[in-house]
Amino acid sequence: MSIEETGTIVDAEQRIGATAVTLEFEKVVPQVERMGRTLAAQNTSMSERTLEAWDRLQGLNDLQAIRDRIQLARDRDAGFRGAAPINGLINEPVNRAYPLPPAPDLATIIAADGSQVYPNLHTAALYYLTNVGVFVYHHGEDTLPEQITDPALQYTDQVVRDNHGQVITNAAVNARRNVLELEVLARETWNRRDLDRSLLAISDGPLLFWVGKEVPDGRDLQDTYLGALVWLHDTHAAMQRERGHAASLIGYVDRPTSSFVVSLIHLMSLDDVEVRHATLATNGDLEGLTDQPLLFKLLHPGERSALLVQQSPQNKHYHDRGENYEIAFFYLNVGSGADYHLARIEMPMWVARSPETVDWVHALVYDQCQVMWHYPYALTRADELAVIRSHERTQLEEMIEVELRRNQQQVEQSEKLESKTVRHGRTRYGQKRRR
Amino acid sequence: MTEQTQQPVIGSVLRASTVGFVCGTRSQDINQPSFGAFVRTRHGQYGDIDVIGLIHEISIDDDPLVRQLILANNMPTAAARDQRENRMVPVEISVVNVGFIQYDTVYQTLPPRPPLSLDPVQLCDADTILHFTRGLDFLRLVLNASDVPTEELLAASLLHAADARPASERYTFLVQAGRRLAGLLSHDLLRLQHLLKLINPA
Numbered sequence: 001m002s003i004e005e006t007g008t009i010v011d012a013e014q015r016i017g018a019t020a021v022t023l024e025f026e027k028v029v030p031q032v033e034r035m036g037r038t039l040a041a042q043n044t045s046m047s048e049r050t051l052e053a054w055d056r057l058q059g060l061n062d063l064q065a066i067r068d069r070i071q072l073a074r075d076r077d078a079g080f081r082g083a084a085p086i087n088g089l090i091n092e093p094v095n096r097a098y099p100l101p102p103a104p105d106l107a108t109i110i111a112a113d114g115s116q117v118y119p120n121l122h123t124a125a126l127y128y129l130t131n132v133g134v135f136v137y138h139h140g141e142d143t144l145p146e147q148i149t150d151p152a153l154q155y156t157d158q159v160v161r162d163n164h165g166q167v168i169t170n171a172a173v174n175a176r177r178n179v180l181e182l183e184v185l186a187r188e189t190w191n192r193r194d195l196d197r198s199l200l201a202i203s204d205g206p207l208l209f210w211v212g213k214e215v216p217d218g219r220d221l222q223d224t225y226l227g228a229l230v231w232l233h234d235t236h237a238a239m240q241r242e243r244g245h246a247a248s249l250i251g252y253v254d255r256p257t258s259s260f261v262v263s264l265i266h267l268m269s270l271d272d273v274e275v276r277h278a279t280l281a282t283n284g285d286l287e288g289l290t291d292q293p294l295l296f297k298l299l300h301p302g303e304r305s306a307l308l309v310q311q312s313p314q315n316k317h318y319h320d321r322g323e324n325y326e327i328a329f330f331y332l333n334v335g336s337g338a339d340y341h342l343a344r345i346e347m348p349m350w351v352a353r354s355p356e357t358v359d360w361v362h363a364l365v366y367d368q369c370q371v372m373w374h375y376p377y378a379l380t381r382a383d384e385l386a387v388i389r390s391h392e393r394t395q396l397e398e399m400i401e402v403e404l405r406r407n408q409q410q411v412e413q414s415e416k417l418e419s420k421t422v423r424h425g426r427t428r429y430g431q432k433r434r435r
Numbered sequence: 436m437t438e439q440t441q442q443p444v445i446g447s448v449l450r451a452s453t454v455g456f457v458c459g460t461r462s463q464d465i466n467q468p469s470f471g472a473f474v475r476t477r478h479g480q481y482g483d484i485d486v487i488g489l490i491h492e493i494s495i496d497d498d499p500l501v502r503q504l505i506l507a508n509n510m511p512t513a514a515a516r517d518q519r520e521n522r523m524v525p526v527e528i529s530v531v532n533v534g535f536i537q538y539d540t541v542y543q544t545l546p547p548r549p550p551l552s553l554d555p556v557q558l559c560d561a562d563t564i565l566h567f568t569r570g571l572d573f574l575r576l577v578l579n580a581s582d583v584p585t586e587e588l589l590a591a592s593l594l595h596a597a598d599a600r601p602a603s604e605r606y607t608f609l610v611q612a613g614r615r616l617a618g619l620l621s622h623d624l625l626r627l628q629h630l631l632k633l634i635n636p637a
Contacts, residue, residue, distance in 0.1 A: 142512040147521055371514050373503040380500065381517065 050293040053286050056265045057095050057294060066094065069267055070311065072275050079277045082263025083308040086328055086352060092306035094264065098330075100302035101359040103367045106140040108195055111202040111378035112185040114177045115386045117393050118170045119160050124401045124411045126167065127155040130177045132184045133385025136192070137378040139364065145378075149385050150184050162216040172215040179209070179225045186231040189247055193235050198246040200364055201232060202379055207251035207327045207346040210314045226318070229325055233350050246357050250365065251346035252379055256331070258344065259283060260310050261291040291331065296340050299333040304345075304362050306330065307352050318348075328352035332362065334369035341374040442557045443467050446528055448476060451549035454580075455488060455531040458556040461524065468493060468528055471591020473559035473567065475536075476550045484537050486546045487559065487567055488530035489592045491583045496525045530556070531580050531588070533573035536566070543572035564599035568608075571615045578619060586626060589616070590633030597636075609636040 060066060063085055073080035085094060092098070117129040129151060136146035154160060162168055182203060189201045209225045211218040229249070236247035266283040267275070283289065295305060309315065309328050319326035326349045335341040345365055351357050368376035388396075404411050445468045446460035456476070460468075468474070468490055475485045501518060504510050518524060535546040550556075559567070567573075577589050593612050597605040613631055620627035 137517075138513060142516065144520055145513055145517045370507060370509045371504070371511060373507045377514055384500070384522075 046289060046293070049286055049289050050297070053262060053265050053289055053294055054297050056269060057261070057298075060095050060265070060268055061093060063091055063093060066264070066268065069272075069275070072272065073267060073280065074311075076275060077277075078275050078280050080263070080267055080280050080311050081260075082267060082311060083260035084264070084311050086307050086309055086349075090307055090353065090355070094261070094306045094308065095298070096306060097299050097303040098306070098362075100304075100366055101363045103363040104140070104198070104360055106138075106197040107200060107360075107364055108192060108197055109137045109139055109200045109202060109364065109368065109376075109378045110185060110188050110192065111135045111137070111204075111376065111382040112181050112188070113204045113379060113382040113386045114181045115383075115388050116173050116177050117388055117396065118173055119167050121167060123397055124404060125155065126160050127153060127400070128160060128168075128173050129153050129388070129396065130173070130180055131386050131388055132177075132181050133382045133387075134184060134188050135378050135381040135385060136188070137368075137381075139367070145381070147381070147385050148188065150180075152180070168216060169214045171212060172217075175209075175211045175215045175218065175221050178205075179221050179228070182209075182225055182228040183231075185249075186228040186235070189232055189249075190235045193239050193242075193247065196243060196245070198248070198360065199235075199239070200361065201247065201249045202365075202376060202382075203249065203251045204379055204383065205251055206253055206344075207249070207348065208310070208312070208314045208318070226321055226325065229318075229348060230322075233324055233348070236350055246351075246354070246360070248351045248357055248361055249348055250351070250361060251327075252365070252376060253344040253346065254375060255342060256292065256344040257290050258310075259290045260308065261294060261305075262286050262289050292342050295331045295333070295342055299331065299340075299342075301333050301335040301337065301340065302366055304330045304332045307358065324348060324350040330358075330362075332365060334366060334374050336370060339374070341369075343369070442560050444555045444557055445474065446526075446556050448550045448552055448554045448556060449527065450552070453532065453545045453547070453549050455491075455529065456486075456550055456556075458528045458530065460526050460528060467558060469591075471588055471595055473564050473592065473595060474528075474530055474556050475559050475563065476554045476556045484535050484546055484548070486532055486550050487534045487536060487563075488532045489577065489588060490528055491531050491580075491588050492527075492529035494527050494529070496527065498524060528556070531577065531583055533576050533592075534567065536563075541567050541570065543567075543570055543576065545576070561599040564596055568596040568599070571612055574612070574615055575619055586630045586633065590630060593634050606636045609634050 066085060067087070070080065070084045072078075083094070085092065112132055112134045114130055114132045116131070117127075119126055119128040131152075132150040134146075134148040134150070136148070138145065160168060162172075185201050185203055189199055192199060207229075209222065211221055215221065232247060232249050239245045239247050262283050263280075266286050267280065269284070270279060299305060307328050307330050309326065315327055327346050328349060328351075329344050329346040332343050332345050333340055334343050343365075345361065347358075347361065351361065365376060368378060371377035372380050401411050446458035449457045449459045451457070458476075470490055470493065472490045474488050474490060476488075477485055500522075501524070504514065504518070532545055532549075534541060534543040536542070574589060577583070577592070578585055580588075593609060596612075597608050600608055613634060616630055617627060620630070
């Protein structure tokens with residue numbers, strides 16, 4: 001069967017000779033067409049609401065009025081989860097764009113990212129693996145960047161099973177990997193505290209870390225994560241004391257889907273009597289709108305938004321541990337020319353409350369995003385170092401099997417895995433069979 | 436069997452057949468190999484056959500990250516060094532087999548078995564090239580090879596072979612090779628003329 005013969009779309013695999021086709025495209029095509037029409041209608045509605053939100057944002061000139069309204073929401077415990085101006089320290093109007101400062105001459109950027117192999121009941125042994133990649137880039141120098149990887153294999157029952165003997169969830173592995181990433185980042189930053197320049201530690205994703213109940217050691221993980229944050233701040237304090245340099249930490253969120261500014265606009269659209277849980281549970285007539293289209297109207301490439309703080313119990317918890325650890329953020333248009341691309345740059349308060357450091361971070365992150373296409377070069381390389389590819393996973397599983405056999409252990413793969421291997425046409429060595 | 440030489444290893448076999456093989460290397464290691472150079476690879480760890488081939492293509496694979504860096508058009512030296520020295524930018528060196536050496540005897544025909552994956556590939560030293568090119572039967576193999584820039588490859592390999600000889604013998608060698616080519620290409624004078632121009636010792 002081919003496109004020419006039937007006039008319908010067929011699976012590419014079918015055209016190249018594969019035999020099994022399970023998805024019936026004749027049934028999918030009308031659904032795809034319906035989806036296209038629905039999304040187009042949604043986008044039209046979004047554009048109108050973006051214009052409405054933009055008009056309201058233009059009117060938010062009074063910082064004191066914003067602070068008063070947020071305080072009212074707090075006093076009434078109304079569950080406001082939007083953005084707030086930083087209290088007292090920095091008075092940046094929320095509806096302004098802040099221009100790109102000049103990049104520093106010298107800096108060292110330390111980026112960390114992680115990946116994992118999740119535990120699988122159908123493999124020869126129960127284990128999981130995390131791998132943290134660190135990339136160290138010396139900005140302003142021609143020095144060869146450094147690359148570090150930190151793999152950790154976990155296999156004891158205490159670690160791979162919860163208190164009820166059940167295998168831990170993928171969310172638990174993700175949480176542990178997140179904590180490891182920040183610990184490794186803190187360690188590598190500390191190891192470079194004697195460099196005669198400021199350091200920027202970049203973590204992939206938001207800095208606020210919280211875990212659900214499915215993570216058995218959630219409370220310990222949160223404590224360890226905060227410990228790593230404190231370690232980074234200690235590095236900063238030591239560097240300030242010795243040479244007057246800074247150690248800054250940011251979390252880089254690419255293409256954020258958050259609506260913190262939209263929530264703030266909604267809050268400011270209400271009358272005082274309406275500031276209550278029920279009205280703040282959604283963003284009212286702006287519900288569904290994200291910050292991105294608004295920020296694209298506000299920020300030209302290179303410009304950042306005002307420094308803001310997200311109102312949330314997690315952030316309050318960080319603040320309660322020490323005001324240096326509350327997380328602030330700004331949005332940054334990392335595009336160039338006519339290409340717009342938004343990122344959210346999160347940072348702890350020890351970075352946010354220094355205007356010079358914020359300028360330094362702003363310029364350096366933008367510079368990194370110009371090396372790559374809209375994404376920090378150092379973070380791209382850290383991700384590349386961390387990622388565990390499928391053939392590496394296969395090789396690891398084979399190594400474990402061999403080691404088990406060497407130790408006179410019976411190796412039994414589950415019928416389910418064997419059946420999957422056969423169905424997917426894979427050979428022993430993880431390669432597609434030639435047809 | 437010929438002794439393995441101290442020539443630098445330029446890569447490891449990625450895939451192979453009796454007709455030729457492809458070896459992989461890293462981008463910072465491509466200073467040594469050149470188009471038309473003679474290379475050898477021993478057939479397996481306990482093998483008795485050194486496969487001799489000619490490099491006919493050196494290619495650098497497509498890489499999404501490099502593509503993005505080029506698009507951004509703003510690459511600092513540190514990032515360029517990182518790409519070339521830290522990252523495994525894969526370089527593929529394609530080789531056409533022109534013979535093999537077994538127990539010191541040269542055979543200018545296709546080897547009985549291909550080399551194995553990961554076998555190291557070395558450039559041939561001058562003695563091996565001299566030893567191998569005492570006969571010129573490999574010229575026919577190259578002329579009949581498909582997907583290879585035949586004339587340029589033959590010319591480059593003959594110039595490599597001439598360089599392996601003392602200066603006083605180079606002219607004689609190239610004239611002898613030219614005569615042999617004239618016999619092989621008597622039906623295709625345009626190709627012959629082009630080839631002779633490329634190896635003209637004068």
